[in-house]
Amino acid sequence: MDSYLNSEQEYLRDSIRKYLNKNLDPHIVEYEKKGEFPADILKDIKQFGMIGGMLDEDHGGMGLSHAEWVMLVEEAGYHWASLRSALNHSCLISKLLSELGSDAQKQQYLEPFMNGDIQGWIGITEPNHGSNVAGIQTKAVKRGGKFIISGSKMFVTWGLIGRFGILVAKTHSDTCDGDLSLFLIDRDATPYGIETVETMILRSTGTALFSFDDIEIPAENLLGEEGKGLKSILKTLSTGRMNVAAGSVGYAQSALDKTIEYAQTRTQFGKPIAGFQLVQRNIVEMKVCTDAARALTYSAAKALDEGRSGRMECSIAKLYATQAGFEVANTALDVHGGIGYAVETGIERIFRDAKGAIIPEGTADVQRLIIGRELLGISAII
Numbered sequence: 001m002d003s004y005l006n007s008e009q010e011y012l013r014d015s016i017r018k019y020l021n022k023n024l025d026p027h028i029v030e031y032e033k034k035g036e037f038p039a040d041i042l043k044d045i046k047q048f049g050m051i052g053g054m055l056d057e058d059h060g061g062m063g064l065s066h067a068e069w070v071m072l073v074e075e076a077g078y079h080w081a082s083l084r085s086a087l088n089h090s091c092l093i094s095k096l097l098s099e100l101g102s103d104a105q106k107q108q109y110l111e112p113f114m115n116g117d118i119q120g121w122i123g124i125t126e127p128n129h130g131s132n133v134a135g136i137q138t139k140a141v142k143r144g145g146k147f148i149i150s151g152s153k154m155f156v157t158w159g160l161i162g163r164f165g166i167l168v169a170k171t172h173s174d175t176c177d178g179d180l181s182l183f184l185i186d187r188d189a190t191p192y193g194i195e196t197v198e199t200m201i202l203r204s205t206g207t208a209l210f211s212f213d214d215i216e217i218p219a220e221n222l223l224g225e226e227g228k229g230l231k232s233i234l235k236t237l238s239t240g241r242m243n244v245a246a247g248s249v250g251y252a253q254s255a256l257d258k259t260i261e262y263a264q265t266r267t268q269f270g271k272p273i274a275g276f277q278l279v280q281r282n283i284v285e286m287k288v289c290t291d292a293a294r295a296l297t298y299s300a301a302k303a304l305d306e307g308r309s310g311r312m313e314c315s316i317a318k319l320y321a322t323q324a325g326f327e328v329a330n331t332a333l334d335v336h337g338g339i340g341y342a343v344e345t346g347i348e349r350i351f352r353d354a355k356g357a358i359i360p361e362g363t364a365d366v367q368r369l370i371i372g373r374e375l376l377g378i379s380a381i382i
Helices: 007-023 025-034 039-048 066-079 081-100 103-114 229-265 277-305 311-341 347-356 364-376
Strands: 120-123 139-143 146-156 164-172 177-186 193-196 208-218
Touching: 007 025, 007 039, 007 066, 066 081, 066 229, 066 277, 081 103, 081 120, 081 164, 081 229, 081 347, 120 146, 146 164, 146 177, 164 229, 177 208, 177 229, 229 277, 229 311, 229 347, 277 311, 311 347, 311 364
Parallel strands: 120 164, 139 164
Antiparallel strands: 139 146, 146 208, 164 177, 193 208
């Protein structure tokens, strides 16, 4: 990884790793058992730029490049997928609020969010709609000075934890006939139905199912312009895919490092298993997959840093890195054998979370369709 970083960036990465090794890693197993996320960690890691670090300093960020952000997200993934998820959400929520929010909205939500005082969620996926964002059914109907929200959202990461969120809904008003808009939903001001969704992945991120039964929100909770929500969400997709790819590189590197250490210390038939040909073959393949995934992810970051759309580069990175991350985790489990099933090793958690990275921000097949469209100039997406 060092070939992608200068000396200052290496120092930052090493400082983050030292902090997380001491303050997070010893407690991850317990956090996962309880389904909890340590709020104090988010406050502490802000000093490293890990909360909305790509925003400019006026909005509480550090003005980091996409390449520098990739380094931070990979390091988060190296330690814990739930931390990687926190960085992804901080990146996307802070971007939407800083670009679309009014001064009052920024003061009420962006500032405390950037300080780690409150958490947030983004509500896009529905029980009947995932990759097809344009098919969203949740509605926001304007009546006087309010919007009436009806519908439901599924698999809302940070939904149990977040005090506020950004909701995507079809909008009906005098000036908008069913186009998507974004709305700020404050749990304290507007109660709505919340149910826990237990999943095999990201067990400390409070995944939830939301139900909105004609709830009322003030018209000023509209984030950005009416009917421009789809465009705003689509603008975040490349960054989101790059984030998931970077996290998967972190999962792979962690699995690789754990496997190397295990192979060097585990003995069978009178010698370390690292001396067996097939074990070496497996570990070499893990290394190749990890390095290739990292290269593609930094290529995506470079495209975005150069001002290009990065659609194809980010989809390529997301497609390859997530599948490589799972393949590396799967091989790590093979090399560890039965002990890899033990929670304390971390391998079973990496295996679960690496598999889970393949679907969010667009499935593998969706990425293939995007890459094909960019290459051929013809969309095969129905």
